[in-house]
Amino acid sequence: MAKLPVQFRLNGSDRAGFVDPAGNLLDLLRRGLGDFAPKYGCGQGTCGVCTVLIDGEPQLSCLTLAISCEGRQIETASGMADGPNLHPLQQAFMDNFAAQCGFCTPGMLTAARALLAKNPNPTRDEVVEAISGNICRCTGYEPIIAAILAAAAGGAGMRRA
Amino acid sequence: MADARRKLDIAAEAGPVGGALAHDSAAKHVAGEAVYIDDIAAPDGLLHAYLGLSTVAHGRLLSLDLAAVRAAPGVVGVLTAADVPGVNDISSTHRQDEPLFATDRILFHGQPLFAVVAGTREQARHAATLAKAEYAEEAPLIDIAAARAAGGALVTDPLKLERGDIAAALAASPRRLKGSMAIGGQEHFYLESQVALAVPGEDEDMQVFVSTQHPSEVQHMVGAVLGAGSHAVTVEVRRMGGGFGGKETQANLFACVAALAARKLKRPVKLRPDRDDDMAITGKRHDFVCDYEVGFDEDGSIHAVDALYAARCGWNADLSGPVTDRALFHMDNCYFYPAVRARSEPLFTNTCSNTAFRGFGGPQGMVGAERFIEEVAFATGLDPLEVRKRNLYGGNSSTEGLGRDLTPYYQQVEDNIAGHVISELERRCDYQARRAAIREANAKSPVIKRGIALTPVKFGISFTATWFNQAGALVHVYKDGTVALNHGGTEMGQGLYIKVAQVVAQAFGLGLDAVKITATTTGKVPNTSATAASSGSDLNGMAALDACETIKRRLTEFAAKHWQERPEDIAFLPGRVRVGAREIAFRELIQAAYMARIQLSATGFYTTPKIHWDRKAGRGHPFYYFAYGAAAAEVAIDTLTGEYKVERVDILHDCGQSLNPAIDRGQIEGGFVQGMGWLTTEELVWDRKGRLWTRAPSTYKIPVASDRPRIFNVHLLENAPNREPTIHRSKAVGEPPLMLAISVLHALSDAVASVGDYRVCPRLDAPATPERVLDAVERVRAEAAS
Numbered sequence: 001m002a003k004l005p006v007q008f009r010l011n012g013s014d015r016a017g018f019v020d021p022a023g024n025l026l027d028l029l030r031r032g033l034g035d036f037a038p039k040y041g042c043g044q045g046t047c048g049v050c051t052v053l054i055d056g057e058p059q060l061s062c063l064t065l066a067i068s069c070e071g072r073q074i075e076t077a078s079g080m081a082d083g084p085n086l087h088p089l090q091q092a093f094m095d096n097f098a099a100q101c102g103f104c105t106p107g108m109l110t111a112a113r114a115l116l117a118k119n120p121n122p123t124r125d126e127v128v129e130a131i132s133g134n135i136c137r138c139t140g141y142e143p144i145i146a147a148i149l150a151a152a153a154g155g156a157g158m159r160r161a
Numbered sequence: 162m163a164d165a166r167r168k169l170d171i172a173a174e175a176g177p178v179g180g181a182l183a184h185d186s187a188a189k190h191v192a193g194e195a196v197y198i199d200d201i202a203a204p205d206g207l208l209h210a211y212l213g214l215s216t217v218a219h220g221r222l223l224s225l226d227l228a229a230v231r232a233a234p235g236v237v238g239v240l241t242a243a244d245v246p247g248v249n250d251i252s253s254t255h256r257q258d259e260p261l262f263a264t265d266r267i268l269f270h271g272q273p274l275f276a277v278v279a280g281t282r283e284q285a286r287h288a289a290t291l292a293k294a295e296y297a298e299e300a301p302l303i304d305i306a307a308a309r310a311a312g313g314a315l316v317t318d319p320l321k322l323e324r325g326d327i328a329a330a331l332a333a334s335p336r337r338l339k340g341s342m343a344i345g346g347q348e349h350f351y352l353e354s355q356v357a358l359a360v361p362g363e364d365e366d367m368q369v370f371v372s373t374q375h376p377s378e379v380q381h382m383v384g385a386v387l388g389a390g391s392h393a394v395t396v397e398v399r400r401m402g403g404g405f406g407g408k409e410t411q412a413n414l415f416a417c418v419a420a421l422a423a424r425k426l427k428r429p430v431k432l433r434p435d436r437d438d439d440m441a442i443t444g445k446r447h448d449f450v451c452d453y454e455v456g457f458d459e460d461g462s463i464h465a466v467d468a469l470y471a472a473r474c475g476w477n478a479d480l481s482g483p484v485t486d487r488a489l490f491h492m493d494n495c496y497f498y499p500a501v502r503a504r505s506e507p508l509f510t511n512t513c514s515n516t517a518f519r520g521f522g523g524p525q526g527m528v529g530a531e532r533f534i535e536e537v538a539f540a541t542g543l544d545p546l547e548v549r550k551r552n553l554y555g556g557n558s559s560t561e562g563l564g565r566d567l568t569p570y571y572q573q574v575e576d577n578i579a580g581h582v583i584s585e586l587e588r589r590c591d592y593q594a595r596r597a598a599i600r601e602a603n604a605k606s607p608v609i610k611r612g613i614a615l616t617p618v619k620f621g622i623s624f625t626a627t628w629f630n631q632a633g634a635l636v637h638v639y640k641d642g643t644v645a646l647n648h649g650g651t652e653m654g655q656g657l658y659i660k661v662a663q664v665v666a667q668a669f670g671l672g673l674d675a676v677k678i679t680a681t682t683t684g685k686v687p688n689t690s691a692t693a694a695s696s697g698s699d700l701n702g703m704a705a706l707d708a709c710e711t712i713k714r715r716l717t718e719f720a721a722k723h724w725q726e727r728p729e730d731i732a733f734l735p736g737r738v739r740v741g742a743r744e745i746a747f748r749e750l751i752q753a754a755y756m757a758r759i760q761l762s763a764t765g766f767y768t769t770p771k772i773h774w775d776r777k778a779g780r781g782h783p784f785y786y787f788a789y790g791a792a793a794a795e796v797a798i799d800t801l802t803g804e805y806k807v808e809r810v811d812i813l814h815d816c817g818q819s820l821n822p823a824i825d826r827g828q829i830e831g832g833f834v835q836g837m838g839w840l841t842t843e844e845l846v847w848d849r850k851g852r853l854w855t856r857a858p859s860t861y862k863i864p865v866a867s868d869r870p871r872i873f874n875v876h877l878l879e880n881a882p883n884r885e886p887t888i889h890r891s892k893a894v895g896e897p898p899l900m901l902a903i904s905v906l907h908a909l910s911d912a913v914a915s916v917g918d919y920r921v922c923p924r925l926d927a928p929a930t931p932e933r934v935l936d937a938v939e940r941v942r943a944e945a946a947s
Contacts, residue, residue: 035193039199043436046857046858093190097183104352127866131866136352136866137405137831138403139834143827
């Protein structure tokens with residue numbers, strides 16, 4: 001099958017690839033462009049570990065056709081840190097022991113980042129709602145919720161979102 | 162960069178042990194830089210394998226036409242049993258009951274028939290669907306009832322525990338009752354699915370990177386399948402994206418197929434199944450049916466328990482023997498049964514081969530124990546918590562010559578703190594006042610009913626296969642004073658690596674930044690046990706400490722000679738070494754020792770003391786110690802729909818003298834929520850043809866953030882060092898907290914009971930899905946009215 005060209009901005013840089021018409025964004029990011037932060041979890045859009053931002057909206061990259069991303073802004077957990085300085089959400093996740101096996105973490109951070117961009121001071125229920133599409137099998141969620149609230153209290157949404 | 166980001170808040174003199182230090186990979190986790198197997202840079206020439214699976218659950222394979230598979234685009238090879246140079250078997254029990262590829266008998270839906278290898282993963286996946294298999298289909302045995310009806314074939318020898326004269330004790334009991342309880346299974350849903358990458362080397366060498374809790378077993382299996390010695394196979398895993406027992410034996414298949422393909426094609430090969438195939442192929446937590454008879458008196462004292470625990474084991478033995486054994490080892494939970502008989506029935510079924518899952522049968526055994534308590538409570542009209550307290554192990558008061566501290570397997574309960582943990586939690590969570598308030602409120606609330614329950618946990622720590630209770634470690638000190646640490650334990654998120662690193666850093670008086678934690682590999686520490694049975698830090702912490710002590714002995718001897726001091730005047734202090742009156746840097750000591758040709762590398766080894774077990778006799782001391790905890794759960798149910806919410810949970814859990822209280826707290830909270838999922842919403846469904854219908858979180862309901870308890874108070878038991886000399890007097894914490902979630906099942910039961918004015922035992926089976934809760938509400942209402 002003929003491969004089709006696609007180009008977009010990934011974490012602030014111009015990137016491009018040639019993809020199968022049915023190829024998904026997750027495969028392009030991981031295998032084509034070497035961004036291993038988004039993970040393969042279920043391949044069916046039900047676990048959230050492949051979550052990325054597309055034009056600021058959290059989307060499941062395993063269900064997103066790569067060619068549909070032409071000209072879009074894509075952001076992953078790899079692009080959150082500013083050089084050696086962690087994003088406040090990343091720091092809060094560390095400080096609150098929000099990662100155990102770490103496999104859900106990039107997707108969780110991305111879902112949290114989208115929330116804080118829109119709602120810099122969320123309530124606990126709003127945090128819970130925002131990450132309820134993301135499964136974590138290790139932590140029981142409390143430390144993740146605490147981390148997002150802590151980051152919000154420290155102004156994570158206002159500094160970099 | 163990752164190391165620079167790590168926060169090290171070590172008090173100058175305290176040392177890292179006992180500190181709430183971040184997970185060793187925390188900085189890499191949040192940066193998306195932690196490397197899992199599927200993230201390893203692809204070796205040149207990488208090929209991808211995919212499995213072809215049976216589409217029937219039981220029968221004979223009459224023919225397998227793979228011509229279309231071979232002809233598919235990108236395909237470079239197809240593998241069947243005929244391509245196996247060694248043995249076509251990966252049974253961890255060595256019963257020869259688990260072929261790598263089926264040849265004749267088909268025993269479950271999704272059984273691997275062949276593998277196809279292609280240039281891309283998509284090509285391999287597509288080609289795998291093109292096989293033409295002919296079967297002579299037979300009726301499959303799907304569940305426990307069907308297996309029993311067909312004669313009850315077992316996959317492994319059953320166990321019987323018996324103490325006292327059960328028939329006489331039941332006959333002499335003032336009251337007795339019989340019942341049965343269904344306890345569901347559970348899908349692990351490790352977020353990182355099974356995956357293996359095999360890289361062939363020279364001669365017969367094979368390097369396998371695989372997401373496994375048991376690298377040594379993978380090494381052995383790959384060697385056996387390839388017909389090579391274990392010395393030719395190296396298995397490495399830096400971290401898993403979750404394991405929970407699902408990667409104790411279940412990774413063997415994927416590693417062996419990848420290695421077989423790599424050997425045949427002389428190229429690196431990766432195998433990662435799609436999630437739905439992973440869920441169909443790999444085993445899960447065993448579901449059980451527990452049939453019981455309990456003798457008791459009007460005071461709520463249990464006189465005798467006779468219980469039969471039948472398990473759906475699937476198509477081969479795998480770990481079903483030890484899993485069903487551990488169920489029996491926990492059919493007492495914290496309670497003394499004056500007379501007891503417990504039997505296991507590990508049944509063969511045409512379903513995936515059920516396997517290890519956090520708790521390893523213990524949770525199912527304990528759920529049974531709590532049902533016995535509940536039955537007695539409803540029969541006597543007592544608060545279930547009162548019945549729990551009356552039947553606790555304890556003291557030396559004797560009943561017919563027996564001390565009240567003897568388990569059904571004749572191990573004495575020496576460290577019994579269950580009563581203390583229960584009463585402390587009861588006080589802290591204000592159980593009695595809340596229970597009274599809930600009953601009062603329920604009387605006035607027509608639809609929404611609340612329930613509360615407080616349940617304890619006592620969990621035996623040690624592998625019941627005594628020989629598994631050994632561990633090795635390898636510690637190198639380099640000339641610059643930095644330390645490389647390796648041990649046989651694997652990291653699956655539980656924080657084992659950081660805990661062992663804390664032990665090593667403290668032993669040398671170093672900060673954690675001086676200790677490099679290296680990936681688990683069979684090339685460094687051989688013949689390791691699975692990281693399982695909650696034993697990771699108990700075993701590997703001690704082995705690593707042993708290696709450190711060996712190096713310190715050499716250094717002490719050297720320093721005493723070199724600086725003309727007595728050995729007892731040499732001490733490794735935080736950040737420095739005292740040599741008589743002077744203090745020098747660790748690095749300075751190491752450089753001097755190197756110049757004096759002192760060996761700066763050592764292996765360490767540990768075997769758990771005190772334990773022994775005679776399975777035939779059903780007697781022994783299988784556990785080094787017990788870990789304890791208690792939880793109180795409060796729920797609200799909608800009696801018109803069966804829907805419910807967990808409103809509040811209070812936990813008090815015993816970690817001994819915790820190595821890292823933040824990591825332990827994570828195990829407690831995460832284990833609880835995972836256990837809550839098992840007992841409430843996670844329901845596995847197979848159809849009559851043996852096809853698993855619940856193959857994704859869309860149909861298999863795993864708790865998400867909105868399902869966690871609204872109020873969640875978690876505390877570690879204070880001032881409770883392990884009475885046994887474990888590593889820094891800590892206790893194992895991986896599995897025990899899962900069983901704290903039994904409190905949720907019983908809180909739901911308490912809420913259901915309200916519709917029958919607390920006179921009818923709801924006998925709520927697990928998982929207590931909203932459907933089951935609604936059924937129970939209607940049944941209790943009808944029984945109460947009749």
